[in-house]
Each structure stands twice: as C-alpha cells, then as structure tokens.
Amino acid sequence: MPAPPIRRTAFDALTLTDLHDLLALRSSVFVVEQSCPYPDIDGRDPAALHLIATDGKGDIVGCARCLEPDGEAPDATVSFGRLAVDRSQRSTGLGRALVVESLAVLSERWPGLDVVIGAQLYLERFYGSFGFVRETEPYDDFGILHIDMRLRR
Template identity: 50%
Template sequence: MEWMCQSFDALGSALLYRILAARNAVFVVEQQCPYQDIDGRDPLSLHLVAQVREASEPPQIAAYLRLLPPGLAYDEASIGRVITAASHRGTGLGRELLARAIAIADERWPSSSLRIGAQAHLEAFYGACGFVKASEPYDEDGIMHIEMLRPPAAQ
C-alpha cells in the first residue's frame, strides 16, 4: 500500500483522474446518487490517498478522503469524500485511512475540532474514532446523514 497526502496542485493530472474516477464509482454509480461532486473545494483541500500497484498495471485507488481546512465547509476543519474501494472493504483499510486523517488534521489544525457529515449508518464506525453525533439525521442527496464532531487535539 502506498500512502500520500498531497495538496491539490501536487496531485498531478493522472492521480487526480484516478481519484475522481474512484469517487464517481462509489458515490454516483455504486450508491446510485447523482450529485455535484466537483464542488470547488478540492483545490483548497488536502487529499489523503492509499494506492495499490499490481504488476505493470497503473496504480489503483484503494482508499481516499479529503481534509478541508477550518472555514472552508464548516467553522471547524472537516473530512469529506471518504471512500474505500469495494475490493478493500472489510480489511481495516477504512480505519487506517481515518486514523491517518485524524493525525494529519491534529497536526495541521491542532486547535480545531474535526467535523464530518457522515452517512448515518456509519455512526458507530466514526464513533469508534472519537467522533460524537452533533446533529439530527438529515437527508443529503437521498442518503441519511448526521454531522459528527471530534474535539481538537490541543485541549
């Protein structure tokens, strides 16, 4: 597994293409949720990516999320577009992805809480990582979500 956390400008066109294809495969195709993925926040976010390389094939996205600085989507720093490729679910990769993201956010924005608009059925998953429910369930693009918060590292 190859991990990297990059700014938008450092991603390069080939990696950006693979990221957008992976996001589309999960959110639009698999979850049957047509929505506007390209929302203008990617250029201001950090992108945490796990890739796998097999033989002479191009690398494949195994897991991905973006980290948004405080003030971009919420007052707090936030995590969004969290995906684990179907081929890597159930392996613990999602937990590793989230743990790495929390560590990066804690280092980058130590005085900021971390917010996520989580799919409601993943409340226990995020709860195990220190997030607590911060809203009532709401419908976003036909999928029930809840906002969850994790307190700042520097308390």
C-alpha cells in the same frame, strides 16, 4: 491482507492521472454504488490535502480529503470527507487507516480545532469508535441519510 500505504498530496501536486483516478473512484463509490447523483466537484478540492491509497499495481483504491478551517476563531472547525474505498479493499482496514491519517493531518496542521464531519447515518458507530459524537438529527443529503458529528479536541 494489510491496508495499502497512504500518501498525502496537495491538489497542485496531483498528476492528471491521479486526479482522473481519484474522481473516478469517488464517482464509482458515491454516485454509482450508492445510486446518488450529487455534485462531487464542489470547488473544495484545490484547497484540500488529499490522502491517496494505491494498491500494488499503482491503482488508487482509497482516498479522503482534509479541509481547512471553517469559520473564525474561536468557533473554527476542521473537517475531512470524500472518504472512499474501492470494493477490492473493503474489510482490509483501509477505511479506518484513512480516518486515522485524516485526523493526524488535521492535528498537525490545525492543532486543537474540533473536527466536524457529515457522516452517512449507517457509519455513525464506525466514526463513534474514533470519538465522534452525533450533533444533529438525520437529514437527507441527495437521497442518503446523514448526520453531523464532532470530535472535540
């Protein structure tokens, strides 16, 4: 089964239903499935470009957010995160498609800036397949081991 299509949406263009369903998916994956109570609403969503994948019924089944540059030139970097895929869409390539689309957005908006992400440790090989390289030792982020990874551009 092919991965669902992905649309790009500014925060202000999200419908209330989209926002509800987006936050529900993130909560389902990051808080419930991973047993990790953490502050998902961190104030960064309004400035982010959101990637949303919907199934044939219009339900949100995947998401990610692309973030503006962090820092000042020449050390500025960009990032994406909050990448979540509903259980029903795992192993369809949707996670990979969300990373590809995230990298495309970041390249279009901020060409040449390195991409730095905080990745769950178990996903190191997955992100490595896109060219990301580990920059830190594992660290605890609300009970889940993470590493910082960079894609040089």
